[in-house]
Amino acid sequence: MGTLEHVKLLEAKVVKVIDFIKRLTNENDQLKDQLDSYQKRVDELEALIQSLREEQDHIQEGILSALNRFNRFDDVIDKSLVPSASASQEEEDEEPPSVEILAAVEEILAPVYVPKNSETTGAGGMDTPVQEQQPSEGEVQPQ
Secondary structure, three states: OHHHHHHHHHHHHHHHHHHHHHHHHHHHHHHHHHHHHHHHHHHHHHHHHHHHHHHHHHHHHHHHHHHHHHHHHHHHHHHHHOOOOOOOHHHHHHOOOOHHHHHHHHHHHOOOEEEOOHHHHOOOOOEEEOOOOOOOOOOOOOO
């Protein structure tokens, strides 16, 4: 009866292999589900990174624009402070600010667009103007 024992031993090994294959199949399914979950998270993070890059580019453009405005304003102020050879000191003190200076000031005071906080608006973040204060009496209003 050696063959009957061999058949039982073979049957036990087959059952073990079948159980092992079932465990591997279940583990494979769990790993696939986990991979899908991770892939969704990676996609969300990539979208967030892209929106943050766009927001960063927009902020950099705003900063460069503001710096250019200040440089132009500085140039206008420098030109107005250089005394002309034909004008006397008294005439310079009595002259109102030049039109160029007023235009430069108006340009600097123009609204600057700043992106909303991405935590409150989500990844997209829409642009909104900075709220301007109404000028008090005597101040020049931009046109």
